[in-house]
Amino acid sequence: MLAASGLTLTAGGRELVRALDLSLAPGQCWALLGRNGAGKTSLIRALAGLRAPQAGTVALDGVALSAMRRRDLALRVSVLLQDEESDFWGSALDYVMLGRYPRSGSVFARDEEGSKRAQSLLAELDLAGRASQSYRTLSGGERQRARVAQALLQDADVLLADEPLQHLDLRHQAVVMRALAARAGAGKAVLAALHEPAHAAQHCEFAVLLYDAGRASLGRSSDMLTQANLEALYQCRLEPAGARSFLPS
């Protein structure tokens, strides 16, 4: 279980998160919602051990992340970052296979097992026909799905995803959300920063709302994703969109 306690994060003199307590238990799928600049990325980086908090701790089964070796942490926590390098020398499959690094053995051995898993992840993310295509020549949305596949190949107990749906069309938003929800269904803990509350409501049982000035509230999505909460969160009036709003089923 990944647990943050008393977590305080500041950036550029602003308090993003104040004294947050949050536990991601196996099998839970969490949505992380908030306005631009609310601190979603900072929170994910702190939960992944990529950023030291100003106060509080993040611990995995009681062990502080800062006390863990990187390789051990990588076996337990994987993270999809928002800005990942978009240039890569090899194929989509080569790219995804870098997700095997924490489990890789000798550089001389062929990783048949990893290669098989990577192929099936590419298929799950609708990239089966792109495996041998140069990563450089993939479209933005295809690259995003390859990044998701790489993070999934890492096969960690906790999966953190910062805007996993960026660049994706409707169909592939659903493909990625289903892939994340399936990991939670298989006993992993998942947390994804999202911009569309409807995705959160459809796929995530729990939600964290990050308000301005460090305030956050969290709980079951059914309780959190109310019109009043979302209007306060995004600071704008909302109304039901009627028959012209669609989500893939």
Place this chain on the structure above:
Amino acid sequence: MKAAPAVVLALVPASLALGIAFGSVDLAPGRLGEALLGHGDEIAREIVWGVRAPRALAGFACGGLLALAGALLQALLRNPLADPAILGVSGGAAAGALAAMLVGAAAAGVNLAALAGAGLAAGAVFAFSLGRSGWNPYRVLLTGVALASGFGALVGLILAVAPQSQVQGMLFWLLGDLSPAGDPTPALVALAACAALAFSQSAALDVLVLGDDKARSLGVAVPRLQAIAFGCATVATVAAVLLGGTIGFVGLVVPHLLRLSGVHRHALLLPLSACLGGSLLALADTLARTVAAPAELPVGVLTAMIGVPALLLLLARLR
């Protein structure tokens, strides 16, 4: 271009053989063969084993070290323009060596001064780039480039005030010259050690193309990797510069020749860079010794004249 590794590996014995077979003195094939086996006349044996073999191996070691350093720096700084000279180490060594020549120091003194200059430059780069959150590649680049141009100015000053009789020796040192190389054993040991250490980090270097944060999240201890790889690159550069002066282009061009031939994984790129860099410098040095024999040309001029067109040609073919 799957043939690249085989071609590079075949170049190693070929380049060394050419370096031993050719020189300012013509040895007939029979005499050469006997001398190689340790028979025949003493002069031929001395030329083969006392002069040409050490010289060919010195060229190989020097080129291998430079190319290895270049490959490591390009991966670490994620910058295709990185080469050993940007560490400031070559510049520091050059300033030290030329200052020693100016005051009339002997060869050992020149080497010592070069080592001191290189150490000073490396220390400064490390001191300015090692922040609280680990290494900062941009600071490495900036510090290195600033130091290199500072040392360049110092070198210019020394050349301007040096007596005419000393300037040619200084120019040869600056352009890269293997004639005073001497025993190549320490450099070969440095090459083997640096290559082995760098090779042990090759999988982590592969992951580093994804950026520091992603590499960390995949389990790479980035500060440790940077310390090992920068350390390796620095030691390799210093060892190469002490042997052959500031030889340019090998460190920049050789890793790119391999990448353009489809070699990207560091488990292959690092050892092949060492082999190709070594072979190309051994070949260039053989040319430097023979084209204008008995005069010798500075080998650094030839590496540029071979390396630059080779890279441009490969770039043009892949357009």
